Amino acid sequence: MARVRARFGHRGHRPVGEPHQPLAAKRQVNIRKDTDVSADLLTVEGLSIAYGPTTVVHDVSFSVAKGESLALIGESGSGKSTIAKAVLRLLHHGEATARGRVALNGRDILALPEKQFRPLRGRALGFIPQDPASALNPVRTVGAQAHEAAALLGETDSSVRRTKILDVLEQVGLPDPMRVYDSYPHQLSGGMLQRVLIALTVLPRPSLIVADEPTSALDVTVQKLILDMLTELRQELDISLLLITHDLAIAAERADSLVVLKDGAVQESGSSRVVFASPQTDYARSLQADVPALHPDRYRDQRTAFQSTHDGGSRIGDVSSPSPGLQIDVQEVSKRFSAGGQDVLACDGVSFSVQRGRTHALVGESGSGKTTAVRLLLGLEQPDGGQISVAGQSTSGRSRTEVRDIRRHLQLVYQNPFTSLDPTWRVGRIIREPLDQFGVGTKPERAQRVREALESVGLPADVASRRPAHLSGGQRQRVAIARALVVRPDVVVLDEPTSALDVSVQAGILELLSKLQRELGLTYLFVSHDLALVRQVADTVSVLRKGQVVEDGAVEDIFSRPQHPYTRALLDSIPLATPASALGGLATEAKQLAKATA
Template sequence: MSAPNPGGTTGGKDTTMPETKASPLLSVEGLNVAYGSRKVVHDVGFTLARGGSLALIGESGSGKSTIAKAVLRLLQPAEATVDGSVRLAGTEVLSLAERQFRPLRGRQLGFIPQDPGSALNPVRSIGAQAHEAAALIGERDAGARRRIILEVFDQVGLPDPVRVYDSYPHQLSGGMLQRVLIALTVLPRPSLIVADEPTSALDVTVQKLILDLLGDLRKELDIGLLLITHDLAIAAERADTLVVLKDGAVQEQGPSAQVFAAPRTDYARNLQADVPALNPDRYRSQRTGAPQDTLQGTASQDVATQDGTTPDATTADRPAQIAVTEVTKSFRTRGKEVRAVDGVSFAVERGRTHALVGESGSGKTTAVRLLLGLEQPDSGSITVGGHSTAGLSRAGLRDVRRHLQLVYQNPFTSLDPTWKVGRIVREPLDRFGVGSTADRADRVRDALQSVGLPGDAADRRPSQLSGGQRQRVAIARALVVRPDVVVLDEPTSALDVSVQAGILELLARLQRDLGLTYVFVSHDLALVRQVADTVSVLRRGRVVEHGTVDQVFDRPQHPYTRALLDAIPGTSGLALPAVAEAPAEHSNIPKLAEAAL
């Protein structure tokens, strides 16, 4: 069954131009967008060929999402003024009445939003929501629609499509939810898909699978892809053409290889410099401690693989600030015992950075909770500063936590929106009863100054700060009690690469100046190579590889590590040694059956 083709208008003035083979699928000319008197998009223009791919890149506030919303006609006239030209397959969409544009949504113009968790209704099953997309193909029989939905779920690589169909969003992982959204978007066979940061919240390996899937669909179904991203490496690897935006204006555009290899503007060059995979040694000289080559014979020299061996948790010649030795932790869920952490060992020297890496479900979060004393291990030992955290009383744990602070992943949810920044940063001092009122005020001021926030930041609320500024507040809150160890749980995953670079520079400076010890939790190995001295790779609760950053990256011993390294955007040409029994790559999806669509 063929999907309807709403390429023309349904009445009124005919704005459809004859489409030739050379005509672009999408043409944007002289696009301007203003919110009230504030102009946010300035004379933007670009074209996208049928079956082609184009990436809009830039920092937050550069106008990427606003341009996408203009193309999708999601900007409300009461909120925004839009002028210029946006043509889809020859049809001018900006001047269409809503009743004329509505048939284009879904059928010709698909949209994959950034956050799959908020894009799907949490109280309706996946199948019930999928039927809304299936209704666009014109099939009235519910049984036939269900068969089409299950086939598309299978074709986008969802395991057990029937289970996915019957599930609710909270029962699926982030990667599975993103595949569901892609399936629902391509089911009606649109001509153009707008993908707004479709992988920003996903593990690097899942990100690669999703981007591979979008690329396969684009080629096999001749769908145009408009990709919105802040990551120049992803854009260059996945798009034919790049459009670099700053403050709502085009800085430069052209073929991806050209813009990526030889950017003409300072702004594009800065974006390139902020890509972790392209600048692995950027922060190495800023960190404290011995040079990397002196680490080669210490605690991190052993490599743990699937044979069950694990490295010693202590070193022969340097005392460890943190020592985790053969720690195990199990949980019971749905009547089954799940071993979340299985014989994990690692050590961190004072003033060093140790990274825990792995995909979701690898055990990173449980390991951190055990380190912080939020969970107690079933077996094994954990010491911080030479003191064991096992079996401590509540008061004892409070004393440990004063010297062991945490910076959360998401600065948009970790700060109380009703409090001013000064109170947020002062809260740990109040809870630990540190100093007098005047002493606390001085500490708050010093902490905010140390993370580079303006003097009036203490009187603002989180909503008045950017994402990067909010994360600086979170770091200031962790540092205000002057800890020895800071646990950083994906501290930059919600930030643009340029803002991320500023936070990483800050962390490197603070470590050098204060002698801090970091435990850095991440799924992004490119980032880990920039910031860490040593690394443990976790998979299904076990350490499968452990060593210095140079050892793990240059001489990976485990196929899982190789898979993580291969998934780093912008390193498709990275030369790595061959590893036996490498995991099978995600196979290309078969073409969607014409009979189903």
């Protein structure tokens, strides 16, 4: 944990052997031994929050000292964001009631009249929301919105404000601050927008920043840059950080202390190194077990057992493949688009192949060409050059009927289960839609297939009568998988299938995909920017950068002996999650190797 200590300026963690406090504790003592309660910047005591008659947060207590960081972790519905809203006084008035004490520098802000609390917003309490795209006004420039934050400094001279804004934009690592100042939000990338939000948050120099999943929508390399920047700013400006996240690896690496929440109640809390190295509750242990970086071989034995007995031929609609075992073959595929009057080479000679019953991963940052390659494979776009075949059947030069038959056996599971399912349809109709489109079977046969598909993904039959809004995120993604499987495909393309899900729900979906692959002999093309996840689920991998494959091969080889600097940069962005002396994992080994070969 020396690395983590160095990042946080060594503010004094407890020894590994020192116990932390499980569920029974009602007061979580700050981890600094040399700090008494009076030195705490934020103190939360006995906080309970209810929406109407339903209590969603139960008697939560924790504290954060000046300059320190604390992470609230847990699944969706655990109460993390609700607690953050209580600290920020953003709970809907009249809908939610909060009891207990939330003190900032000794003042109970829950008891303050709004007129007295309003000056604390921005100046004492800063907030970094989860989605930067929706947090900024799309019809106003960044500079215009930044002046609102600069006004909190009390400076009346607009030229002085502008200088301070440009300085802070430069401080958060934005190239050409003047261009950013004059830009509208849609003209900046997601990573740049998040940096803008951080700049606007730190500009008034608040004492405490509440960051609600600040990197969940970002690529792994951009995520690392943002987290590094938050850490540096916290050290330089002596700002405290309340981090809201469901990613235990990030919390363990970036926070001084952790509070583990489940169903609105504290399961355990303490020093992050202690909680992570030796969790005391079953729930915390389950969260730790679901961190991909710590368990890289979780599904390897299952894949090996299947592949040793199922290597062999392929099929698409009862047509034998001339290349035994080869399900996907992409050779020297190129695709050019025109954007803003300029040609963009989205795919530049991309090649990869996938054997039957195996999982191949495409990894890379946004703009690397992953999505374009998938769209070309699915026939949603036509390549400018190269060849694509599925089980030996070329997808080019064929009639619409022939291509349609191939597509029937090549299905897609989308990234976001909250937007990929029609909210006005019931689940049964959603799953049945591919059968209707391809004219498969009679009406009773289709109904039976829907029931079988629901059963195969572990959902009860009565889910068919519900709408997506009545399902959890994990259940929605299972519905999306059932929809892909209902036509009994050979190949399933998984486009970031778990990026919108909590780590524990993610683990459940991956277990399901592994089970279905073993039982049905499915071939997966797994698209992701999360290398720790890829290490768990994939047999082979292609690393894409700016439309080109910079490295490909067996996952074990790529992770153990990365050859390209870009691959090493991706590996170096995996959250370390644990000290070297604690639970190991491929992430630690990969980062050491990457640094040694850099």
